[in-house]
Amino acid sequence: MVCAGQGLGFDSGRQHCNMMDSDLPPGSCNSTGHLSTIGYHTLPGRMHHSASTPAGVDGAGGGSRTPPATPKKGGKMLAVRIHMLDESISMFQIQSKALGRVLFDQVCRQLHLLEADYFGLEYQDASGTKIWYWLDSEKPMCRQVGLSMLEPNLRFCVKFYTSDPARLEEEFTRYLFCLQVKKDLATGCIQCNENTAALMASYIVQAECGDFVPEDYPDHTYLSGYKFFPGQDSESERRIMENHKKHLGQSPAEADLNLLETARRCELYGIKMHPAKDHEGVPLNLAVAHLGIIVFQNYTKINTFSWAKIRKISFKRKKFLIKLHPEGYVSGYYRDVVEFFFDGRNECKNFWKKCVENHGFFRCSSVQRQPRAKTRVISRGSSFRYSGKTQKQIVEYVRDNYVKRQTFQR
Template sequence: MMKTVVSKTGVEVIYPCSVHLLANGEILECEYKSDNVGRDLIDYICDQLNIQEKDIWGLRFVDTFEQRHWLDLNKLIRPQVKNVCPIHFHFRMKVYPPEPYKLLDLETKFQIFMQLKLDLMSGRLCCGPSDSSLFVALILQYTYGDFDPERHSGNYIKEKIIMNQSFAGEMKAIDLHKHHLRSLNPTQIMDLFLRMACQLETYGVDPHLVENLSHQKFNLWINYKGMVTYVEGKKSQHIDWMNINKIQQEDNKLMVHLCSGGTETFFSLTKPECNYIYQSAVDHLIYFTTSGTQSTVGHIGNDSMEELHKDLKVFEKLENSGNVASESTKRQERSKYGVSRISKFHSPLCQFYVTALMVFAIGVAIELYIAFGYNSLKHYIMKIHRKLIEKYFWNKLSKIF
């Protein structure tokens, strides 16, 4: 129920709303006034959660017709939700950054981690059996810490973690948690989780069913890569954000004007659904093309990354030595990296470099274990051992085997 208060400027009307957060189903009770825009509310929520990176978040709500909407941050809140009662917003990631593990703001990384956990459980983030077992194992390590035989007996996975969760997958995840993730702290777990998730094909994808001028139905994917169309499960068109001049909406028609001069037209089933797609597409276009929109606060700068590669010289491509079991690596043909040697540390960021190297090496070790088994992995580790200079890093790495 709205309430009125008397202030120095007169009588003001205050409207209550509930915001469903990502962490453990928490709800934040908020209020807004008649003159508040969406940006006021999202800024307040981010401040309450100590989130520095505010541009990637949004508030989603559902109207009386079960149609999803994004709250327009540049417009007044009240007209957008006037037919919604009670008002429930869902705090969700609207724009997925391409490399979330590079964020330095831990609270932002935590919220992205929670969003991706939700995506895995709902099936929005899809992966194969090998990857799904590793995702579940990482979540177990994050939730319970190191495996404890007194506390973790039998199948101790009591809740749904991932779509199409199977008993065999749970047993494999428990084995990974028991033998190969010991001593990893929550921050390292989040880094590994985010690094894996952002390389999946469906990372950050919000699929929409649309039609073309010939009334042919197909799926329109929107994420950091651009706007991608899939016809009968096959990729048919990819429009990069940098190739888009502007996006317009007319009723249920979405028009994408290209820098080359052409126009791609998509038709949605309804006007509200088209508006939902339009909001998402425009926010992505602004974020990935407007200068200064992607804040450098909280990101690893290019200079720091170049310095990391230059000083450590540890990221070299592994030789292609056979079939790899990970479905995502087969599907995307992504490169794998290993440890070659460690040079002396002269950079003032040496502690960060060591941590980054350890997290990456552990991720490679786990993927190699899944792909080739223990004996092949042991041979590879011994080969690395002969090349390492610093015994400190080897001692840390050997603890997981």
């Protein structure tokens, strides 16, 4: 496959990704193969890592860590605030000119995270458009989060939602995925019927509270302190309780896997909507997932362009283009190039970059890694390419570097 930039394309018939004219940065986010015990507070949603913290990070304190004093040498430093999936906050100090992967590697080392490439750091555009961007691992921090911010805020979250949770090798990785699903369910990102929502909530309760005990839980009010999904009421809590009763004997790890298996069957699992319009000006939402690019009208899926049907993706200012293989469209209904229009160039390019990364991660067996081209006065297009491990490479990497992690406490 050839993943392409602005005006460039990818050939979906090949399994080895060769980024044409691309400058792939050397190396992905390298997680350490040495694992040690990680402990957690017993309070829901609060994670405390008892393992050693990386250099440059002060591990003192509970959910929030304070950065050490700024070194006199080494250039200007950024104090970066990372919101973790368990609602805790970690502080890191990093040189403003350091590449994004330096910060991401520090976060992964603190978590002792082996399957790191499923995750990413997300930050919000400070210009007022409120776009969420993934931290580019091969771009300096100062060119992304901005030096004008006193303490840039980033979120550590799932970047690539696997369609097969069984491919996640470590229980800890599945636990982090469950925290992400829990957030997505609570914020309404995963929309499903009430029965499915109640079932997922019951797996969350089973993992956090253990078996249902009638003496401890005489009625549904033991769930009132939790907010699992929008519109939750006493009736839905009774439904959650009835499901919770059926999970007797399930370990937290089993409940986590059951939660992920249920979530992945939801149509909006891992879906992040990007507002756009078609060539007739009809409002739509675009999303990218493991199977390809999906088109929604409101929250109803109306079309899917699978990676196998796509020959090339590109953008030109506000216009996002999908070029299809001849067999990928019906003559008279679709043209060979499908166009969508975003409100601005930044929104368009941001979605294009997410498509490039998802294609590289899920569709390719490997990616070429070359130094990214330096910015020129006259550019032929974006040099952005996916620079991490592919899903296939992660599976092989973990099996080669796996060290059994001691049981962690939730």
